[in-house]
Amino acid sequence: MLIIPEVEIWNFNLRHLRAAVAIGRSGSISAAAQGIHISQPAITQGIAKLEAQLGQPLFERRTDGMIPTEAGKLFFPRIEAALAQIASPRVTMTQLRALVAVARAGSYSEASAMTGLAQPSLHRAVGDLTVALKRKLVERRGKGVALTEQGRRTARRFRLARAELEAGLSELTALLGRETGQITVGAMPLSRARILPAAVAAFHRSHPDIKINIVEGAFHELIEPLRDGDIDLMIGALRDPSPGPDIRQQPLFEDRPVVIGRKDHPAANHEASLETLAQFPWIIPAAGTPLRDGWRHMFEARSIPLPEVPIECGSVITIRQILIESDFLTLLSPDQVAVELEAGWLAKIAEIPKGFIRNIGMTTRTDWRPTAMQASFVALLEPLSKSA
Template sequence: MNKNMDQVFLLNLRHLGALLEVAQTGNISEAARTVNLSQPALAQAIGKIERVLDASLFERRSAGVAITEAGALFVARTRRALDYLAQGVRHIRRGSGRPVLVRLDQRVTMSQLRALVSVVGAGSYTGAAMQLGLSQPSLHRAMRELQEIVEIPLLERAGRAIRPTLPADRLVHFVRLMLAELRAGIEEIVSRNQGLGGTLRIGVLPVARAYFLPKVLAEFCTRWPAASVEIIEGPYAELLTHVRQGDVDLLIGSQREQVPEHDVTQQALFDDELVIVGRNGHPLHGKRHLSTTDLLDHHWVMPAPGTPMRVSWERMFEIRGQTPPVLRVQCGSVTIKRGLMLEGDWLTLMSRDQFRLESQAGQLVEIGSPGSDFWRTIALTRRTDWRPTSLQSAFIQLMIKVANELRNT
């Protein structure tokens, strides 16, 4: 777990709710009455948040308090974070006809939400306790208290194991968004104090790993030495889930004709030509015109059905009036595909961006083109309601710059 997420769990939800009241009223005494805290207790609560952030959120004045620039940044993030929590609880209670719970920040604790995310993620109290370094009884107690507050069962037994209920899965989705928003708030404070910094979490599909993304990363790290980037690889569906729940900031890969979820959006970066690739010395290398028979006479290794590359491969045969051949090997790993082609006369489709590095090694060569209109668009995917930090915005602008350069080469 990164440092900023550790800091998120040091925050107190009741104190965050009180922070919003102080920001709204500009007066600690007035806010204290609203949140049922004494004035000294509220002042201490704000002080604890400021110590976690290492930043002053308010300037004390005779007539009240004035919010600082750092305070305005963090208050905006806090408001969005608590809204996500309220949405999640409202969503799971609506199905059972229960009324809306108000002032959740005074009812639910960060410890309870941390227990929920960990137990659901680990699939057991034992795994969650080991992950967090806490005792199982404390996790049991936190989960029991949370279920009593929301009045909805969150876990159920399946033999000796436990599994989350559907409401629990939905609530975890919104809690993760809440945590991501608070983490972003902390990173904005860090950037303000120390220069543009923080950690970007980028989900990456194989199509963007070869040339485009390394070029972006190299320039990014040169420009902003205080920042770091974590690359998360995996299947599209898994990475999309991480984007939707705020664990990943951006997803870079082939643009889908339609995004499967309503809460994400795609932004095109550049078009990438597709080429047929085989080993150096392949029987088809150097042949000027590839016939349908040529394409059928050799084994292909391609990714799973439904992926953009697989769809293009199938279309390559369909426009020739031919049913695509049966694949002996189905695989999306560039490493495995490369190894297989070096072992024999196998073929695959690659983007020219991917092939650029492969051709430099001299082991794989371009066999030919699948057709005149075989291109795919590389795009970034993000949440529709995502509010990027300065660091995240800078990274997006750099990607757009590098993408424009690729278009012009």
């Protein structure tokens, strides 16, 4: 029986990873040794240890050189991407782990509890990293620490390096015949109504061993974790303009919200004009969201003064309960309150102007390269979106 080792990226030696990539480029240990200034015996030992950790060879040893195996061809681009994020041969894996942990925990004591590493070791690793990179990374804030601007940029790059190596490990394990890893999806409100649950259910049927982690939140809560590599992709309303050149948005379908209120709302059961709807209080997400922008434009295009918005909220569960117990109105996709509409707790009060649509889609980092398993999940979204 094939024994597949359990590997954590923190057990890797970055020098060994650099050596593997150098051999893959040059085809020989001697050329790699000259290129990265490490002795041939040290490289030989390092590659042997790395292959033992992975449980499979990265090279085919031949008389004419070292040829990457299928595992090497998969893993080396991930290593190169990780090293490009780290951007310094002086960084060690211990230092990378320490900064990522302190950035996440906000203190050395919490980072120690989270990783199991001793506080003095974390202090020393971050201090050595500061010297190696010649930049101040953290500063004390009361009982905790905070990252400097340079520290935040460095921590982000380190997290992206970690994500690349974890993706590489997932691909190597799949090569040995066992799927591992996880997909982390940022779920904005509309995605939770139909398309995401359907995609998750379909994916789990075909990939039962893959963990799916769904992180719910608004766009502004999810975009930075996406940039950090903590989230693989986001599904929900797309932004116009785009959040930046590092972000890629892929439309999946168009959604046209409707005006929703309680079943016996005063504006129900007849064609209410926008002027009439403007007389009632509204509950709408905060400024800057596509729904709020469209809601504002809907009234401004008719030169109607904006209604009062005493409550700003993006939680469908909270909005639903407020609507049931008041004369508030809101804009929602019928899919988001399908159960409430069918039960008769809420009602569709009015259609909105035809020009008001939201583009719903997938948001990823521009440089994100999904694993085969992640690509399978993404491939499920397009056909499901056509039926949304």
